[in-house]
Structures are given as C-alpha cells and as structure tokens.
Amino acid sequence: MSDSSPVRFGILGCANIARKTSRAISLAPNAVISAVGSRSIEKATAFAKENGYPSTTKIYGSYEAVLDDPEVDAVYVPLPTSLHVKWAVLAAQKKKHVLLEKPVALNVKELDVILEECESNGVQFMDATMWMHHPRTAKMKEFLSDSQRFGHLKSVHSTVAYFGDTEFLKNNIRVKADLDALGALGDVGWYCIRAILWTTDYELPKTVTALRDPELNEVGVILSCGASLSWKDGRIATFYCSLLTNIAMDIVASGSKGNLRVHDFVIPFQENVAPFYTVENSRFGELATVIHPAPTEQQVGTDLPQEALMVKKFSNLVGSIKGKDYKPDKKWPTISRKTQLVVDAVKASIEKGFKPVEVIY
Amino acid sequence: MSDSSPVRFGILGCANIARKTSRAISLAPNAVISAVGSRSIEKATAFAKENGYPSTTKIYGSYEAVLDDPEVDAVYVPLPTSLHVKWAVLAAQKKKHVLLEKPVALNVKELDVILEECESNGVQFMDATMWMHHPRTAKMKEFLSDSQRFGHLKSVHSTVAYFGDTEFLKNNIRVKADLDALGALGDVGWYCIRAILWTTDYELPKTVTALRDPELNEVGVILSCGASLSWKDGRIATFYCSLLTNIAMDIVASGSKGNLRVHDFVIPFQENVAPFYTVENSRFGELATVIHPAPTEQQVGTDLPQEALMVKKFSNLVGSIKGKDYKPDKKWPTISRKTQLVVDAVKASIEKGFKPVEVIY
Numbered sequence: 001m002s003d004s005s006p007v008r009f010g011i012l013g014c015a016n017i018a019r020k021t022s023r024a025i026s027l028a029p030n031a032v033i034s035a036v037g038s039r040s041i042e043k044a045t046a047f048a049k050e051n052g053y054p055s056t057t058k059i060y061g062s063y064e065a066v067l068d069d070p071e072v073d074a075v076y077v078p079l080p081t082s083l084h085v086k087w088a089v090l091a092a093q094k095k096k097h098v099l100l101e102k103p104v105a106l107n108v109k110e111l112d113v114i115l116e117e118c119e120s121n122g123v124q125f126m127d128a129t130m131w132m133h134h135p136r137t138a139k140m141k142e143f144l145s146d147s148q149r150f151g152h153l154k155s156v157h158s159t160v161a162y163f164g165d166t167e168f169l170k171n172n173i174r175v176k177a178d179l180d181a182l183g184a185l186g187d188v189g190w191y192c193i194r195a196i197l198w199t200t201d202y203e204l205p206k207t208v209t210a211l212r213d214p215e216l217n218e219v220g221v222i223l224s225c226g227a228s229l230s231w232k233d234g235r236i237a238t239f240y241c242s243l244l245t246n247i248a249m250d251i252v253a254s255g256s257k258g259n260l261r262v263h264d265f266v267i268p269f270q271e272n273v274a275p276f277y278t279v280e281n282s283r284f285g286e287l288a289t290v291i292h293p294a295p296t297e298q299q300v301g302t303d304l305p306q307e308a309l310m311v312k313k314f315s316n317l318v319g320s321i322k323g324k325d326y327k328p329d330k331k332w333p334t335i336s337r338k339t340q341l342v343v344d345a346v347k348a349s350i351e352k353g354f355k356p357v358e359v360i361y
Numbered sequence: 362m363s364d365s366s367p368v369r370f371g372i373l374g375c376a377n378i379a380r381k382t383s384r385a386i387s388l389a390p391n392a393v394i395s396a397v398g399s400r401s402i403e404k405a406t407a408f409a410k411e412n413g414y415p416s417t418t419k420i421y422g423s424y425e426a427v428l429d430d431p432e433v434d435a436v437y438v439p440l441p442t443s444l445h446v447k448w449a450v451l452a453a454q455k456k457k458h459v460l461l462e463k464p465v466a467l468n469v470k471e472l473d474v475i476l477e478e479c480e481s482n483g484v485q486f487m488d489a490t491m492w493m494h495h496p497r498t499a500k501m502k503e504f505l506s507d508s509q510r511f512g513h514l515k516s517v518h519s520t521v522a523y524f525g526d527t528e529f530l531k532n533n534i535r536v537k538a539d540l541d542a543l544g545a546l547g548d549v550g551w552y553c554i555r556a557i558l559w560t561t562d563y564e565l566p567k568t569v570t571a572l573r574d575p576e577l578n579e580v581g582v583i584l585s586c587g588a589s590l591s592w593k594d595g596r597i598a599t600f601y602c603s604l605l606t607n608i609a610m611d612i613v614a615s616g617s618k619g620n621l622r623v624h625d626f627v628i629p630f631q632e633n634v635a636p637f638y639t640v641e642n643s644r645f646g647e648l649a650t651v652i653h654p655a656p657t658e659q660q661v662g663t664d665l666p667q668e669a670l671m672v673k674k675f676s677n678l679v680g681s682i683k684g685k686d687y688k689p690d691k692k693w694p695t696i697s698r699k700t701q702l703v704v705d706a707v708k709a710s711i712e713k714g715f716k717p718v719e720v721i722y
Contacts, residue, residue: 020648154585154606157518157599161615162645211599212568212717213591224515226597228589230574236587238518238572238599245515245615247643247652250622252613254522254606261611263622267645269655282608284523284628287381289666291608294630305650356573356715 004323007315008034010072010096012063012087014047017101018078021128022051024307025076030315033057034073037066063087067094074318076128077101080179081186085110088125092117097124097318097328099311100336103186107347108340115333124317126310126332127339129194131266133313134306136274137198139298143260144199144253149280151257156199156237158192158252160266161224161245168243175221175243183222184243185346191266192239193342194335195251196229202338205229205237207356208345215244227346257281261295273301337361365684368676369395371433371457373424373448375408378462379439382489383412385668386437391676394418395434398427424448428455435679437489438462441540442547446471449486453478458485458679458689460672461697464547468708469701476694485678487671487693488700490555492627494674495667497635498559500659504621505560505614510641512618517560517598519553519613521627522585522606529604536582536604544583545604546707552627553600554703555696556612557590563699566590566598568717569706576605588707618642622656634662698722 009025011018011033025031033053038044041061048057060066066075067090074097077087081103088098098118104127105111118125131137144150164172173179174187182189197204207230214225224242249266253259258280268274279295304312320326338361345357370386372379372394386392394414399405402422409418421427427436428451435458438448442464449459459479465488466472479486492498505511525533534540535548543550558565568591575586585603610627614620619641629635640656665673681687699722706718 017649020650023648023650151607154603155520155522155587155601157520157601157613159516159518159613159615161516162643163617207573209573209715211589211591211597212570213595213597215595224595224597226516226589226599228572228587228599230572234574234576234585236572236574236585236601238587238589238601240516240518240597240599240615242515242615245617246512246619246641247645248613248615248620249652250613252518252520252609252611254520254601254603254609256524256606258607259609261624263656264652267649267652269652271651280607282523284608287384288378288628289381289384289668290632291610291625291628291630295624307650354570354717 006030006032007318008032008071008073010035010037010066010069010075012037012066012075012077013079014038014043015078018076019051020307021076021078022053024305024311027304027308028311028315030319031311034071035060035066035069037063067091067096072096073322074099080173081106081182082179085113088114089117092121092123095121095123099126099128099314101128102190103182103343104336104340106181108337108344111337111340115337118328118333122321122328124314124321124328126314127336128310130307130310133309134268134274135302136276136300139300140260140262140276143278149258150255150260152255153199153235154254154256155235156196156251156253158195158239159248159250160188160191161242162188162247163245164243169217175217175223177219177221181221182343182347184224184241185222185343189225189239189241189346190339190343192241194339195265196237196239197335197338197342199253200231200235202335203231204338204341204359204361206232206358208342208349208359209356210346210349210354212354214350225346225350227349229342271305273299275299367391367393368679369393369432369434371396371398371427371430371436373398373427373436373438374440375399375404376439379437380412381668382437382439383414385666385672388665388669389672389676391680392672395432396421396427396430398424428452428457433457434683435460441534442467442543443540446474449475450478453482453484456482456484460487460489460675462489463551464543464704465697465701467542468705469698472698472701476698479689479694483682483689485675485682485689487675488697489671491668491671494670495629495635496663497637497661500661501621501623501637504639510619511616511621513616514560514596515615515617516596517557517612517614519556519600520609520611521549521552522603523549523608524606525604530578536578536584538580538582542582543704545585545602546583546704549604550586550600550602550707551700551704553602555700556626557598557600558696558699558703560614561592561596563696564592565699565702565720565722567593567719569703569710569720570717571707571710571715573715575711586707586711588710590703632666634660636660
C-alpha cells in the first residue's frame, strides 16, 4: 500500500461524539470511513445514513466485526470510558491504530494496559483531545515559549464547564458510575489538566491537591471539582471543572512578562477562526491610575475544523507507519499518560480528604 | 457647618499612592485637601508642591499635627500597614474620619482595635479599595445578581499580580517584614479576596485553604501565594496573587447560566471607560463543533476616575454625619473586616502547612 492512500477508519459504536468525528474523518484529506459497528446492526445502519457515510461503508452488528475487517486500518473508540480498556486492547491486538476518546481510561493502570498493547503491536495511539490540533494552539504556544513576550510561566488557571440539565444529570453516561466513573473530572477536568500540562511543556507537577467539597451525585460521581497543582520552582496551577455551570473553556496563564487568555480553547466560538488574547510588559500609567497596554486579540484562521486536523494528524502518523515503516509517535501516548496521572492524583486526593498527592511518571 | 461644605482632608505621609489619592481628592466635588503631614516638613512641602496642593494647604512636620488641626475632618492614611493601627486609632480619637489604605491591618485583631475606636468616636471608616467605586463594579454586580442571565454563582477565580523588579524586591516597603508583613497577600491578595467576597455578597467561606508552596523572600515575606475558598453549598473560589508576574487583574466568575470576565478590575486600562465581558445561556452548536454565543464586551463610562468616586462616596458619608447627624455607615467596616478575616485565614493556613482554616465572623 502506498503511503498516500487514505487511512480507513472503523467506528466503534454510535455515540453522539462519533457524529462529530465522522464528519471530521470525511473532511480530512487522508482518511475515509470504512466501517461502523454497533451492538445493533439497525442502529449502525441508521447512524451511517444519518451521518452521510459513503455507500461503501461496511455496517456491522458488533464491534468485533469492525476489528476483524482487514480493510480497517484504524479505529475511533467513542465508547463509555469503562469499556476503553477492553476495546482499545482488542483493537491493538488486531493491529488497528487507536484514536481513543477522552478520558482515555478510568485510571493509569488501565491506560498502561492499552498503551503497552499499542506499543507491542506497533500501532499508533492518540487520544481525541481535539483542541490540541487547532492552529491556534500552536500560536498560543509560540507566545508562551517567547521569553521576551511571556517570560517564564508562573501561574495558570483553567475552567472547563458546561451545564447539564435535569435530564442529562439523570441519564447521561457521563454521570453513571458503571460507565464514566470519573464524571466531570474525566469529561471536562481532562481538558483543564491537559491545558495546564500543555503550558508546562508536559512537566508533571510535584503535588496535586484537590479543592475541598467537590459536588457528587447520589451514586458518588463527580459533578464538579477542582485542584491545585504545584511545581518545584514555585509554578502553580488551579482548575475548576463542572457539569453544573454555564459553558466556560478558559485558560489564563501568567508569565513573568506577559499573560495569555483564551475563553473557548476546547471548542471554538467559530469553526474557521479562533481568538486568543495576549498582553506583555504591562505597566502602570502616571499615578497608577491606569494600566497599559490592554490585551490584544489574536485571530487564528483554520482551513479545517480542529477535529478534522486531529484526524489528519493521526492519519499522517498512521500513514507513515504503514507506508514508511515508521515507529508510532511516542508523544501522544506520553501526554495521554501524563494527563491520566494527574486525573488519578486529583481523584486520589479527594479520596484522601484533600491531602496532597505526589505525581510520579 | 452646612452639610454641603466639602470634607477637609489631611494626608498622613507622602507615600507614592498618596499622589493618586491627592489628585482624587482634588477631582471629587465634595472634598478638599486641607493639610499634609510628614515626619519631615521639607518632604511635606515638596510633596504639596509636586502634587499641586492648594496654597491654603497646611504643611506639617508630623502626623500628630494633622490630627490636631481642627480644620481637618478626615484623614487619608497611606502609611505602611504596620503603622495603621497606631495612626488610625489616634485619628479616630481626634474625631477624624478614616480613609485607610489596604491592607487595612496586619491582622483582624489590629483591625478590630481600629474599627472599635472609629465606632466609639462616631467617625466613618472606609478602606481605600478603589475599584469598588467604579460604576463598572455596580454594572458587573447587576449581571451577577440576575438570576436569568447569570443564574447562581458556582465558581470564581481571581488573579491579581504585578511584576516587581530587582530594585522593588530589594527596597519596596511591600516586601519588608517590619512594614508590610503580609507582602503580596496584603498588597494584591487583598483585591482577589475582596473580589471573591464581592461575588458572594460578602458571605464568608466555610473554609480557606492556602495553595501549597507560596514564594517567600529571604525574610519570609510572601511574594506570591494563592488559596481556595469553599462555601457550604458547593461554591468554590480560587485566587493567585503575586509580585513576580506581569500585571493581571482578573475575575472569572461562573454561574449556572452565565459567565463574567474582567481583566483590569483593580486599575482599568483607561480612566474614563472600562470593559467587562458577559456571556449567558451558552449552547453547543450542531455536532458540538462550536459553542455560542461568544462573550459580549460591555463598556462602562465614568465621569470621574474610580479613586475620585471613592473620595466622593466617603465624603458623602462624612458629610451626612457632620451635617445630618447620621451614624457612620457600617457596610464599609464590615466588608473590610471580612476581607481581613480571609487574609488572616490564608496566612494561618500557610503557617499550618496548608491545612484548611475555618472562617468565623
């Protein structure tokens, strides 16, 4: 197979988020939907139709059938978190590359099983943290890395939240103990933690301490929580994640010389252009009656939505493995694992009565 | 004396911040500078000249002389924090109303001495937290109080910081153990804490827990720190304050229905107009590829800078006491005391190894 042929995706399950990723696969220049499987073939058929899948797409009444299809190169796994370890491991064993929804696992022990299986089978692993692939993210990182403009990082705060209504809080898988036991921490805290690690170039904190009094539902699943993270050199981070609050997707990073702010980092306000705000070398005016300058808006355009860029990047890596015998890129499993380690530490800190928890890779 | 005659201010000391407040007094329609005192009459003379004081201003070579002047109604006290209790108490005993720079005291025990003396002498107390008096603050509060637009408060984060250069960190009173022992916590953390309490209608948190690893200078004065605050009903707040970071003056408040953001709440980017940002009832677009709406900028104009509005408000209260025999307004001492209680709790939590500290009024 030439390395320019598109990566053929199999979709495991008909989760709502799979609609977004299906469109992304269709938009990506180097990917096609090859198969979709559901526990019910009727559901899979309806899903394929509703999402405008190509007529060549194979429709299966099981996930196994997708994994057994030799014309599937990679799978996208949007199943509930508790099912990730089973299906991601099976996929890797069948030599399918794995694009796994976040949170990637219930804990790092599970994730390590997945990552080891991917590594030993030579398949690419990537988590579906879409915002990582927006060109805005690279532009923001440029600013954070600029010692003249931003200086060195001192502090970062992230809030990621959305409002789950009564029906959501009763029925959604994200608040079910047997399906997504990490609740808000896994669903939205994942983004906060990834954002924080992204600002530190993935240097893990020394300690993670959960904020007191997370909100839990009646079966103990987290609906809102937060934590503080601290590094050896005095850098500090805090986050708040919630399913009980109007949508917020913020990073506020403070450096010795500048500040970065973004309010829609997980999902942008517009598909084709996304803003962020920088300010640098701020000064007090005469008599300290004003501060200047005011932050400047930077707009970053994109020809493809971030989720399509994610599919494109993943497919590029897969293509290189298929066509050029490259090894899987270790960056993506590594940052997944670091994110999961911090998720685990927040959970452990909550369970230990908000005591600090050390994070060791 | 008629209640329409301007309040006659005496200034205790020639601190840099007194230049800003002197201008504010000259701008306020109901206040005049009547006297200035310094430990050196030469310094006071030079200060009066540099700041364009009226030729009628009396120049004294001591603070006591200002307090003994019967033509001084009120004093503005910009002295180092460690001197507040002595001079604010003396001022109250001499029946002078007290506009006191923040942080108002080294601890609530000291503050209570000041407040009791003000109360028993029937003089108005107010801390010089200028942003409270900007019309933007009232407009932001309108939004936070709107159950349809903001819903109920769930979480708030505040960052207030500026960058102290080498010379500042060596010589400024704000980092001297004998002058401003609260360091960054008193100088800028005060604003974070006030902002957080302002969002909760001054309901005190149940517990305050300092974030781990504050940065201290060689004599143990705080250069950066943070804390989390939690309320009984699941509301949560975090803040970060620092003298080591580019200027940031942020509040990000998340409600069940809306979000408020402001980036220059302590000192605005412009004197005559100040922005804040609101968004409400945010929704995911089709396939959750976008969120909408984007936040909207609100601009609030002001005819006087916030510090002049502070002087005007304080002078109105003083005028009512002088002219109409009103009692001093208790709102201002009460919110000062609540702010100080949280400052003290953060300090106590740091000293107790980041354990949670209960806050009791």
